[in-house]
Amino acid sequence: MIRRYFQALTAHREGVALGVGDDAALLEPPAEGRVAVSCDTLVSGVHFPEDIPVEALGHRSLAVNLSDIAAVGGRPLWVLLSLTLPAYDAQWLEAFTQGFKGLADRHGVALVGGDTTRGALSVTITALGHVPPGGGLHRSGARPGDGIWVTGTLGDAALGLQRWQQRAGQPLTGDAAFLAARLFRPEPRVVAGQALLETASAAVDISDGVAVDVARLLEESGVGATLELDALPRSEGFIAEGGDLATLLHGGDDYELCFTMPPLGAEALEGLRRRLDVPITRIGTVESTPGLRGADGAGNVCALDVGGYDHFAVDP
Numbered sequence: 001m002i003r004r005y006f007q008a009l010t011a012h013r014e015g016v017a018l019g020v021g022d023d024a025a026l027l028e029p030p031a032e033g034r035v036a037v038s039c040d041t042l043v044s045g046v047h048f049p050e051d052i053p054v055e056a057l058g059h060r061s062l063a064v065n066l067s068d069i070a071a072v073g074g075r076p077l078w079v080l081l082s083l084t085l086p087a088y089d090a091q092w093l094e095a096f097t098q099g100f101k102g103l104a105d106r107h108g109v110a111l112v113g114g115d116t117t118r119g120a121l122s123v124t125i126t127a128l129g130h131v132p133p134g135g136g137l138h139r140s141g142a143r144p145g146d147g148i149w150v151t152g153t154l155g156d157a158a159l160g161l162q163r164w165q166q167r168a169g170q171p172l173t174g175d176a177a178f179l180a181a182r183l184f185r186p187e188p189r190v191v192a193g194q195a196l197l198e199t200a201s202a203a204v205d206i207s208d209g210v211a212v213d214v215a216r217l218l219e220e221s222g223v224g225a226t227l228e229l230d231a232l233p234r235s236e237g238f239i240a241e242g243g244d245l246a247t248l249l250h251g252g253d254d255y256e257l258c259f260t261m262p263p264l265g266a267e268a269l270e271g272l273r274r275r276l277d278v279p280i281t282r283i284g285t286v287e288s289t290p291g292l293r294g295a296d297g298a299g300n301v302c303a304l305d306v307g308g309y310d311h312f313a314v315d316p
């Protein structure tokens with residue numbers, strides 16, 4: 001099974017002296033700089049609906065892990081894949097590896113090892129990447145006066161999950177299908193993360209919800225902030241499907257980058273936008289007063305609920 005499905009994913013990536021199929025991989029990291037490492041698990045029924053299209057699961061599993069590498073400004077190189085499957089199913093493996101490979105190839109990422117066991121369906125990926133010498137974005141660098149920015153749009157995936165679960169056997173179309181695609185096929189912001197290395201003072205990827213993930217960044221930085229609630233970027237599909245503020249702030253599964261940076265002149269900002277492959281939106285300002293606040297269109301400011309997805313607050 002490993003030779004058949006996984007060896008093909010070991011592909012051609014610099015620095016793989018020994019890939020899938022031996023007791024351990026042997027990797028040759030670039031001579032300079034740092035190795036970024038992160039791992040994330042996806043459990044069926046917890047991180048994805050049990051009826052997710054299998055090809056989408058292959059994509060999503062890799063995407064959420066590459067998102068963590070992107071959040072430190074890393075260039076992804078290698079991944080390890082630990083799969084727990086209820087049974088051997090050739091069709092399932094074919095579809096999963098197809099979704100995985102599509103994204104891996106686009107980012108030039110090689111699968112270099114993993115583990116395969118029987119049990120309730122779950123996927124764990126360890127991703128390794130490279131950042132330049134002394135580099136890497138942290139959660140802890142935000143300073144008062146910095147702007148708070150996000151890539152892309154928020155809330156789509158969380159609303160997409162609702163629409164998927166409400167679909168009652170009917171295929172999703174139009175805006176609801178767009179939202180489900182944002183859940184199933186997130187695009188890790190790998191180019192943006194690297195482009196922000198020189199510019200951003202802090203960064204985090206949004207997995208549990210922008211409110212709680214920003215709050216974590218602020219806490220690590222020892223600062224607070226006010227978010228402009230009307231500025232939170234929403235897609236046309238999100239608006240058309242009636243997405244609300246709570247979903248935007250607390251829904252999670254966005255896999256967008258949230259970052260802080262000192263104010264830039266118009267030209268420098270334009271230059272940054274050109275280097276990114278995704279739109280960015282300013283959503284707030286870092287302040288010295290701790291805590292997270294929200295300002296509405298009329299300028300009313302109030303404390304913001306920093307609730308987000310919490311594994312241990314949800315009924316098993």
Ligand SMILES: Nc1ncnc2c1ncn2[C@@H]1O[C@H](COP(=O)(O)OP(=O)(O)OP(=O)(O)O)[C@@H](O)[C@H]1O
Nearest residue numbers: 037038039040041064065067068204205206207208
């Ligand atoms: N069991 C564990 N052992 C050691 N470190 C852990 C463990 N679980 C989490 N961590 C570390 O704690 C930090 C926060 O992890 P967490 O999984 O909550 O956030 P994240 O990976 O940034 O977000 P997400 O999982 O939602 O993408 C990371 O540095 C992670 O490596």
Ligand SMILES: Cc1ncc(C[n+]2csc(CCOP(=O)(O)O)c2C)c(N)n1
Nearest residue numbers: 045046047048049207208251252253309
């Ligand atoms: C079936 C189903 N139910 C709920 C959710 C929502 N969800 C689950 S885990 C998570 C945060 C990230 O997880 P982690 O912090 O473990 O990386 C979110 C927003 C989902 N995706 N699928």
Ligand SMILES: [Mg+2]
Nearest residue numbers: 039040041068
């Ligand atoms: Mg994690």
